[in-house]
Amino acid sequence: MFLRVGFLWLFSNKSRFVINLEETILKCVSGDRKAQTALYNYFAGKMYGVCLRYSKDATEAEDNLQEGFVRVFTKIDQFGFKGSFEGWMRRVMVNTSLEKFRKHNHLYPVEDMMVFEGVQFEEDTISTISATDLLKIIQELPPRYKMVFNLYAIEGYSHQEIADLMKITEGTSKSNLSRARVILQKKVIEEFGLEKNTVTTTLC
Amino acid sequence: MLTEKRNIDQLFKEKLGEFEQDPPLYVWTNIQSKLHSRKSERRFVFLKIAGIAAAIFLAFLAGWLTTNPLQKGIDPQNNVASVKEDVKPNNQSKVLPLNPEIKGNKVETAVTSTVATENKSSGSSILSSLATFAPNASVVSNDLSLKQKKGDLVLFETEKDFLDPFRQNLKIVKQLTDWFKAVGKDSQKVERSFVNKAPIEPFKKYVADAQVTPNAHISTKNSGRWSIKAEFSPVFNNQGQNSGQAGTLNNYYVGLSGNALPQETKTENTISAGMVAGYKVNKRLVIKSGVMYSNLKQTTSNISLMNTSQVTGLTGSSALASTPSGQVSLNKVTGSQMESVLSSSALLDNKAVYTVGSQLKQELRYIEIPVQATYKLVDRKVSMGLNGGISTNILVGNKALLSENGNQVGEGETSAMRNVVYSGTVGLEMGYELTNRITLTVEPRFKHFLNSLSGNKSIHYKPSQMEIVTGLAYSFN
Numbered sequence: 001m002f003l004r005v006g007f008l009w010l011f012s013n014k015s016r017f018v019i020n021l022e023e024t025i026l027k028c029v030s031g032d033r034k035a036q037t038a039l040y041n042y043f044a045g046k047m048y049g050v051c052l053r054y055s056k057d058a059t060e061a062e063d064n065l066q067e068g069f070v071r072v073f074t075k076i077d078q079f080g081f082k083g084s085f086e087g088w089m090r091r092v093m094v095n096t097s098l099e100k101f102r103k104h105n106h107l108y109p110v111e112d113m114m115v116f117e118g119v120q121f122e123e124d125t126i127s128t129i130s131a132t133d134l135l136k137i138i139q140e141l142p143p144r145y146k147m148v149f150n151l152y153a154i155e156g157y158s159h160q161e162i163a164d165l166m167k168i169t170e171g172t173s174k175s176n177l178s179r180a181r182v183i184l185q186k187k188v189i190e191e192f193g194l195e196k197n198t199v200t201t202t203l204c
Numbered sequence: 205m206l207t208e209k210r211n212i213d214q215l216f217k218e219k220l221g222e223f224e225q226d227p228p229l230y231v232w233t234n235i236q237s238k239l240h241s242r243k244s245e246r247r248f249v250f251l252k253i254a255g256i257a258a259a260i261f262l263a264f265l266a267g268w269l270t271t272n273p274l275q276k277g278i279d280p281q282n283n284v285a286s287v288k289e290d291v292k293p294n295n296q297s298k299v300l301p302l303n304p305e306i307k308g309n310k311v312e313t314a315v316t317s318t319v320a321t322e323n324k325s326s327g328s329s330i331l332s333s334l335a336t337f338a339p340n341a342s343v344v345s346n347d348l349s350l351k352q353k354k355g356d357l358v359l360f361e362t363e364k365d366f367l368d369p370f371r372q373n374l375k376i377v378k379q380l381t382d383w384f385k386a387v388g389k390d391s392q393k394v395e396r397s398f399v400n401k402a403p404i405e406p407f408k409k410y411v412a413d414a415q416v417t418p419n420a421h422i423s424t425k426n427s428g429r430w431s432i433k434a435e436f437s438p439v440f441n442n443q444g445q446n447s448g449q450a451g452t453l454n455n456y457y458v459g460l461s462g463n464a465l466p467q468e469t470k471t472e473n474t475i476s477a478g479m480v481a482g483y484k485v486n487k488r489l490v491i492k493s494g495v496m497y498s499n500l501k502q503t504t505s506n507i508s509l510m511n512t513s514q515v516t517g518l519t520g521s522s523a524l525a526s527t528p529s530g531q532v533s534l535n536k537v538t539g540s541q542m543e544s545v546l547s548s549s550a551l552l553d554n555k556a557v558y559t560v561g562s563q564l565k566q567e568l569r570y571i572e573i574p575v576q577a578t579y580k581l582v583d584r585k586v587s588m589g590l591n592g593g594i595s596t597n598i599l600v601g602n603k604a605l606l607s608e609n610g611n612q613v614g615e616g617e618t619s620a621m622r623n624v625v626y627s628g629t630v631g632l633e634m635g636y637e638l639t640n641r642i643t644l645t646v647e648p649r650f651k652h653f654l655n656s657l658s659g660n661k662s663i664h665y666k667p668s669q670m671e672i673v674t675g676l677a678y679s680f681n
Contacts, residue, residue, distance in 0.1 A: 033236075036236075036239070037232070040232055040235065044226065044227050044231070044232070045224035045225060045226050045227070046222075046224050048224070048225050048226065048227040048231075049220075049222075049223040049224045049225055052223070052225060053220055053223070061227075062227060062228065062231050065227055065231055066231050066234050066235055066238070069231075069235045070235055070238045070239060070242070073235075073239055074239070074242065119211070119212070120211055121211070121212075121215055126215060126218070126219075129215075129219065130219075131219045131220055131223045134215070134216055134219045134220055135220060135223065138216065138220065149216075152213075153212075153213040153216055153217055154216060154217050154220060154221055181212050181213070184212050184216070185212045188212065188215070
């Protein structure tokens with residue numbers, strides 16, 4: 001699904017519609033409303049998924065999605081057809097969420113590293129856990145832990161990049177990640193009633 | 205058999221990395237209404253800019269009207285040949301009766317008599333017109349003796365006179381730039397906050413090649429704020445409006461000529477050239493200023509001349525002619541016909557003389573300092589924008605040549621011209637980007653003088669010009 005645009009017809013995984021992405025983007029640049037609707041319909045689900053991970057609840061996620069899409073449509077002429085359009089769009093959503101987070105949360109440096117006792121989950125166990133359940137857990141994280149964990153574990157940023165993005169030190173980023181992992185792991189074990197023998201403990 | 209295991213990071217990445225969920229329907233409705241309101245907001249900003257521009261323009265006009273930068277030393281009351289009553293050309297009797305008041309060469313007396321005769325019955329109107337014409341000449345001549353230092357050029361009396369318009373213009377440029385910057389900030393607030401804060405690091409997960417850089421085309425456009433442009437244009441002049449009474453003498457035909465044809469003035473097409481510097485306030489707005497040279501030319505045929513030697517008491521052949529742009533004082537008038545005309549008994553008695561086969565060419569040269577704003581509607585390889593502004597025009601040359609059957613027989617200048625006049629321009633700017641830095645532009649422009657070129661209050665000479673400006677612009681940075 002993440003092919004370069006230009007010669008790409010995108011098929012929705014739900015087979016609802018097909019769009020010629022390049023043509024749709026060009027039409028959106030010129031403010032075509034039908035093209036905007038088509039683009040929104042195609043990407044709304046994915047982008048809402050992104051926004052949900054960075055928010056504490058659906059309301060906040062909807063706000064971010066809304067603001068993010070307005071930015072996408074007003075800045076779409078800056079895309080320039082270099083790289084993945086979906087990647088560009090996701091960055092817009094993440095940036096919107098981060099901006100909102102920065103506005104409402106002051107960051108206090110937390111330098112003390114805690115030892116994270118990592119566990120390994122068996123595949124059989126994993127299959128019993130739904131994405132919605134995990135989303136709920138991640139949304140309950142304290143905001144800064146949620147941001148760092150999302151950026152590091154899911155988007156694939158380095159601590160240096162996270163530090164630059166969030167205006168914190170690398171140490172704080174690492175510390176926040178450790179704390180996030182501890183909380184998430186604890187919650188997963190508790191919520192899904194995993195027995196000790198189904199997980200393997202490691203130090204990381 | 206070993207079962208595959210995942211740590212907490214992998215667990216979340218696997219389950220939530222591609223997680224999708226349909227948002228509620230009202231989100232799209234909200235997005236649409238926000239997009240629409242942004243458009244209205246942009247329209248509002250444009251109106252705001254237009255409003256500010258109009259306010260500046262009005263303030264400028266008000267300032268100009270209150271300061272009234274007329275040239276000094278001429279009393280407009282005495283500078284007009286004013287006839288209120290109906291006066292018809294009298295072709296049968298070509299010699300007019302003398303005005304006894306002027307015979308004695310006393311200018312002050314003549315002025316007094318003018319006021320007196322104008323209030324009297326219509327029978328004395330012709331006399332009064334000539335009476336007012338005469339002192340007029342004397343005032344102009346006296347004024348010239350102060351200002352005219354070299355044949356065709358009127359020089360500024362002091363350095364201050366010359367520099368004042370430049371200072372005034374620089375001040376306007378500064379104010380305009382500040383105002384437009386302030387407005388620009390409002391309109392681009394959201395855009396800037398986003399652009400500045402948006403990180404450009406790519407997501408490693410989604411695409412290896414997702415190194416999205418800002419659109420190269422747009423970044424080039426935004427980088428060069430300053431530009432300089434050389435301009436050249438043919439200027440198509442329209443006949444300036446003249447509702448004054450300087451041409452009153454057209455109605456009197458006196459002297460040696462047989463047929464009295466109406467005096468006719470035609471404007472000529474000229475050229476304009478110069479350099480302007482541009483400053484890009486934001487993506488769409490460019491403020492420009494510079495220095496341009498332009499001139500106005502007009503030719504009057506079948507002119508009426510007035511001998512001024514007798515009135516002013518000067519020796520030699522000097523004459524005064526009346527044109528739509530003002531009275532022209534001529535000296536050193538030579539040529540057989542002219543000399544005979546001017547030395548005729550009629551002229552010695554201060555009569556207007558209609559001459560045949562003569563042409564009076566007037567030329568006014570201006571240095572123009574424009575302040576313009578261009579709002580770009582399209583800003584790509586081919587660009588288009590609306591252009592408007594105000595220019596300060598400084599008179600640097602004033603020349604009049606009298607020729608008789610193609611030979612020059614006299615020279616002088618148009619009297620009572622303002623040293624500084626203002627003009628407004630509106631136009632369309634079309635550009636084609638030859639390279640990243642060089643742009644070829646073509647701008648059809650309409651220019652109209654906002655105040656009369658003549659300082660004489662009775663002459664409203666405000667010509668309009670059409671220009672097709674061709675320019676080459678160079679962007680810095």
